[in-house]
Structure formats: C-alpha cells, structure tokens
Amino acid sequence: MGLRAASLFIITSFFLSVVLGVPLPRTQQSLCRLCLRFTEKLVNGIQSNKTYEDVRPEVIDLCAKILNAEGYRGRVLCPGVMDSYGPPSFYILSELLLPPREICERLEFCRKHTNDHVINQVNHVISDILNAEWRHSNHNINYRRLQPIRILQLTDIHLDHKYKVGTPVDCGMFTCCHEGMNGSGKAGQYGDYACDLPIATLDLLTDHLQQLNPQPDIIVYTGDNPPHDNWEESWQSQTNSTNFLVKYLSTKLPNQTIYPAMGNHETFPESFYYPPRYRNLTDALAEFWQRWVELPENALQTIRAGGFYTMLIRPGLRLMSINTDFGYLFNFYTLLNDKTPEFFSQQKWMEETLALSVRNGEKVIIIGHIAPGHQSSITSYGDFYVPVVAKYRDIIVGQFFGHSHDDQFEVIHLNGNAAGVVYIAPSVTPRTDINPSYRVYMMDPMTFHLIDYKQYHMNLTEANILAEQNRTDEIKWKLAYTAREEYDLPDFTPNSWWNLTERFKHNSSLLLQYWKHKYADSNVHHTCDKSCRRDLICSTRSASKTQLNECTL
Structure with missing residues (x-):
C-alpha cells in the first residue's frame, strides 16, 4: 500500500x-x-x-x-x-x-511489552513560574462558626446555543436537537439524554444555586464549555463558548469566586492541545478566567504557558488546577510530549508546589478535567500522577475531576496502601444519558479534610413533562444521595473508600446502587452484566491506566 x-x-x-x-x-x-x-x-x-x-x-x-x-x-x-x-x-x-x-x-494500537518510557524524568522548566510569594498558613484562625466549608463542583456544562425544542433527538449526527436536522424523537423544553444542554436548563440551575442556603464557600468548575458539534467547530466558536459561559456565570453568580480547570473541549479542534501552537487559547483563558477569580501573576504565567496554575484560596488551603490535556489519549499531540517543555514543566511544577506546601504547612486541593485512571487517559499520565499523590498524601485533601459525565470515584492505591481518592462528578449536560447534576463537598474548616458530599440531580424526564403541562414552577433540583450514608462510610479516608470497593465484590445490590448513581439515576441504562460489574469495580480500584489494564485484562 x-x-x-x-x-x-x-x-x-x-x-x-x-x-x-x-x-x-x-x-x-x-x-x-x-x-x-x-x-x-x-x-x-x-x-x-x-x-x-x-x-x-x-x-x-x-x-x-x-x-x-x-x-x-x-x-x-x-x-x-x-x-x-x-x-x-x-x-x-x-x-x-x-x-x-x-x-x-x-497511540495504544499496540500493547507495550515494557514500560521503558518514564515520564517523570523532568529536564525542562518554564523559567520564573514559581516566583510567587508563598505565604505561611495561619494555624491560629479564629473561626466564628464550625460549619463545614462547602465546595460546589460544576463540570461539563457543554452549553448548546443551537438547541431547539421539538427538533429530532435521533438524527445520525454526533449531537442532535438542532433546527434543520432530520430524524426521530422530539427535543424537550429542558433537554434530552442524547443532546447537549439548552440555556433554559442552565437558567434553572443557576436560579436554583442562587437560592442555596448556606451558599457555597468555594466553587470549582472542571471544564468543557462548548457542545459536541465538532463538525462545525472553529477557533471562534470555541472561544465564544468559553467567553459566553464566563460572562454568564459571573452575572448569575455575582458574589462567588469560581476556580476553573481547562477541559478538552475548550480547544480547536476539540481535544487537540499543544502549547507551541495554542498560546492564543491559553492567553484567552488567562483573560477570561480573571472574571471568575483574581489570579496572581505567577498563576497567569503558567496558564499562558501551559493551562495550569496554583493559588492560595484561603490561609492554609492551596488549590492546584492541572491541564489534563497533556494526558489525554484523544489528544494526538501527546505523541509530541517529549518535545514539549511545558509538559515536563507541569510535572515539575506539581512536585515543587506540593513540596513547598509541605514546608508552608498548607493543605492542597487538586482540580482537573480528566481523571488519571480514566480509560481515555494515556498510560504515562496515571503512572506519574499516582506516585506523586501517594508521596504527598498527608497534605492533599481533595481531588476533583469531571469529563466522563458519570458519577464515579477512583482510589489511589500504591504498594498495598490506599493513598487518596479521585472524585469524578457527573455533568451538567444530559448528553450520554444522565440527569443534569451538581455536587457539594463538605470540608472540615479546621483540618480541611473532606467529611462528606451531597449529590444533586434534576430529573430531566419529569422536568420536560412538567414543562408540557405548564407546571415549570414545580421543577426541582433534588438531593440524590449523601455519600457517607449511601455507601455506609465511617469516614472519608482513602481506606474507607478502598474498603467500599472490597464490599462491591461481594454485595451485588450495593454495586448496582453505585451503577445506578453512575448515570445520575436517569434509568436509561437497565442492565449491568458480569463483564459490566467487573469493569465497574476495576474502575473504582484503578487511578491509572496501568492499574486499570491490569485489573480488566
């Protein structure tokens, strides 16, 4: 040939x-x-x-x-x-x-016979990216209240401005519900399980969030703004999606600080990212994100250079936002990671940031888009991430990701010890058969350790029916479950989550309960056979592609 x-x-x-x-x-x-x-x-x-x-x-x-x-x-x-x-x-x-x-x-068309490519051999560093003033934690904070710190996570909004009520939901395209498409089904007022999010549903969500009592203390947004219409994408369409969402949330949640992470859909073409050719993207993100949060100069430098940043978000608590496009299998530019100083710089930056946090007595939250154990991650991403997090397990108090659209978790388990938990929140968009969702974590205000989370959904089928009956005032965002109660967890330590994965092996009803929540209780998925249950358990016990392959193969 x-x-x-x-x-x-x-x-x-x-x-x-x-x-x-x-x-x-x-x-x-x-x-x-x-x-x-x-x-x-x-x-x-x-x-x-x-x-x-x-x-x-x-x-x-x-x-x-x-x-x-x-x-x-x-x-x-x-x-x-x-x-x-x-x-x-x-x-x-x-x-x-x-x-x-x-x-x-x-590209994982062929299996590796050896694991010779170790990605944490860092030889390149972006100059001057760690010149920020690192403030020491104040251990004598006089808290006026002992209520938990509430962290709201939103992820994968995928807002679709072309969504039109009544259009086909099965149309032979990658996403439907657009005017002029041919096919079957009828798009509802507030969305469809095969389509991206209409603005009407985002209005419902933000109106609801305005009424939360108490209000969240911290909001993290783990990426993916544009819809899935990649046959019509352009640089302008992708940039416009991010710009619109930033302005929209700034207006609808005006008194909130939002800490973002970069999703794979922010780029053009979708999922492709390579710093030497994408500086216009990260320059734009640095500009847009400042509407959500007052970013220090060192954070602006690393965002522009590679789409990642860190900042102290309250005394003693640091946030790290990583760019997971460097570890995304569907980003073919990962083939050039060895030629990319920014790729190695993010790794070195992660280790140096965590080491400085240890010296300064800080706890750390990590946010990102794609979890290290997700099946679409490259193997080397998790092979770097897992040992780093295990090394700094004592100071990392939260790891929040999105991307899969599903409600999931991954336990970081290394050398026989549970060392951390990667929490993956379900998406706001209903595309991929889930109900629109958001999550609220509860954090101890003194130790900064997580103590629970609450998962909320809007029943999309019910919302569309109520809309047809002109009863939209009855549409509710409901508490789906509270994690500790739902899974009978004594606490939120990694050991408790690892023990839950052990219970999954012997308690099929508990596992199917987790599987039901995985799709945000949409009831679209009806069966989970033996192979499905095996893969489900493996995904919870694997925070790297290497571990996932070892478990499932």
Whole structure:
C-alpha cells in the first residue's frame, strides 16, 4: 500500500476510533499490524511526499464510508471533521522522529511489552513560574462558626446555543436537537439524554444555586464549555463558548469566586492541545478566567504557558488546577510530549508546589478535567500522577475531576496502601444519558479534610413533562444521595473508600446502587452484566491506566 493509502488509514482510524469513539471492526492485534505497516511508510515518506490537501478527497470519502456504516450521516459530518483534524494530524506525524513500533504503542494500537518510557524524568522548566510569594498558613484562625466549608463542583456544562425544542433527538449526527436536522424523537423544553444542554436548563440551575442556603464557600468548575458539534467547530466558536459561559456565570453568580480547570473541549479542534501552537487559547483563558477569580501573576504565567496554575484560596488551603490535556489519549499531540517543555514543566511544577506546601504547612486541593485512571487517559499520565499523590498524601485533601459525565470515584492505591481518592462528578449536560447534576463537598474548616458530599440531580424526564403541562414552577433540583450514608462510610479516608470497593465484590445490590448513581439515576441504562460489574469495580480500584489494564485484562 502506498503513502496516500497509509495516510488515509492513519487519519481516519485515529480520528474515528479515538476522538469519536466509533468502533472499527478489527481486533487490537490486527490494528497493531496495520498501524506498524502503515506507519513505516509514513515515517519514511510523509515529510517529503504528501500533504493533507493531497489526500483530502479520499480522506473525506473513507471517513464517510466508515461513518455511514455506523449509522451516522458521513457525507454531512466528514468534510468539517476531516478539515479540522487532518492538517494537525499530518503535522504531528511529520514531527515524530520515532520508530513505528513506539508510535503505535503510544497511540495504544499496540500493547507495550515494557514500560521503558518514564515520564517523570523532568529536564525542562518554564523559567520564573514559581516566583510567587508563598505565604505561611495561619494555624491560629479564629473561626466564628464550625460549619463545614462547602465546595460546589460544576463540570461539563457543554452549553448548546443551537438547541431547539421539538427538533429530532435521533438524527445520525454526533449531537442532535438542532433546527434543520432530520430524524426521530422530539427535543424537550429542558433537554434530552442524547443532546447537549439548552440555556433554559442552565437558567434553572443557576436560579436554583442562587437560592442555596448556606451558599457555597468555594466553587470549582472542571471544564468543557462548548457542545459536541465538532463538525462545525472553529477557533471562534470555541472561544465564544468559553467567553459566553464566563460572562454568564459571573452575572448569575455575582458574589462567588469560581476556580476553573481547562477541559478538552475548550480547544480547536476539540481535544487537540499543544502549547507551541495554542498560546492564543491559553492567553484567552488567562483573560477570561480573571472574571471568575483574581489570579496572581505567577498563576497567569503558567496558564499562558501551559493551562495550569496554583493559588492560595484561603490561609492554609492551596488549590492546584492541572491541564489534563497533556494526558489525554484523544489528544494526538501527546505523541509530541517529549518535545514539549511545558509538559515536563507541569510535572515539575506539581512536585515543587506540593513540596513547598509541605514546608508552608498548607493543605492542597487538586482540580482537573480528566481523571488519571480514566480509560481515555494515556498510560504515562496515571503512572506519574499516582506516585506523586501517594508521596504527598498527608497534605492533599481533595481531588476533583469531571469529563466522563458519570458519577464515579477512583482510589489511589500504591504498594498495598490506599493513598487518596479521585472524585469524578457527573455533568451538567444530559448528553450520554444522565440527569443534569451538581455536587457539594463538605470540608472540615479546621483540618480541611473532606467529611462528606451531597449529590444533586434534576430529573430531566419529569422536568420536560412538567414543562408540557405548564407546571415549570414545580421543577426541582433534588438531593440524590449523601455519600457517607449511601455507601455506609465511617469516614472519608482513602481506606474507607478502598474498603467500599472490597464490599462491591461481594454485595451485588450495593454495586448496582453505585451503577445506578453512575448515570445520575436517569434509568436509561437497565442492565449491568458480569463483564459490566467487573469493569465497574476495576474502575473504582484503578487511578491509572496501568492499574486499570491490569485489573480488566
């Protein structure tokens, strides 16, 4: 097969199987063989012989054939999709100076035989990013009240301005409920389980949050602003989504400070991020986020350089917001991590920040978008993250993530010891069959240790029915469960959560209760077979891709 055919395979396979999650009808063994065969040709010739424009018609045609076979409208989707992802994919492949086997292993088309690539060998640092004034904690705080600190987490809003009531919900596109689409079903007033969030539902949520009593003391937002219409995306559409949401929440929650993390959907094309080519994005984020929080100068420096930052959010309590796009499998630029000083700098920054926090007597909250054990993370992300968090287990008091849209947790377990818990909150958007959700954590005001969390949902089916009956004033955001009570946890220590995963093995009703909450009680998913239950347990016991693979394989 020639270089042109190889290019077709690489681009369409990478994009369709990874970014969109379209399953290709091949085993991993055959995918590995094909990847090796084609990559050899690409490595030998792509820099001098072909460009994306040379293969564009065939790329779009092959994309359409594959998507049509999977029930999508390939001829509509593929021109925009391929024109977004094709050029950067060619750039990435042309920049790689690696043997084909390593390329295919990093893309996880081939399994690694060894784990030689250790990512925490840090040789590069962004200059002057840690020149902030590190204030010592005040251990003599005179708290007027002993109520818990309340931390509100919002994640994965995916606001869709094109959402239109009454449009099809099954349309053969990646997201539906837009005017002019053909298909079946009828989009409700407040959303659909197959579509992204309408503004009407975000209005309901923020109106409700305004009435919370007591109000949250801290708000964290763990990313993903734009909708899933990536066949129509542009730099302007992505930037506009973030700008709108920042202004909207600033207006609706005017007295609140919001601490953000960068999601994979903030970029263009969606999920692709590479600092040398994305400074305009991080410059924009540094500007936008200042409407939510007064960022110190060192935080602005690291946001602009790599999309991460830290700041002291109250005496003795530090927040670290990490850029998880560096660890996202669907970000093909991760193939160039070795060429990216900012990638290594974030790792070094994490360790130096945590070490300084130890010396200053601070506790630390980590927020990010993609959890280190998620199946879409690259293996090296969790292999770095887990030992670092285990090393600083005594000061890390919260780890809050999103991305999956599901209600989940991952226990960090290393060398026989539970060392931390990664909490993954369900999304505000109902897309992927869940009810719109938000979460409130309770934190001890003296020790800063978590003591519980409360999970809230809005029943989308019920809300749409009430809207049809002109009874919108009866729509409620309801407490779904309180974690300690629901799972019979004696406390919120990592050991208690690890023991819960042990109980899952022997208590099927408890596990199915967790599975029900995973989808925010939407009742869309009805069965969980033996394989489903195994994967569910493994996901709770794995905070890295390595651990997840060892558990499930």
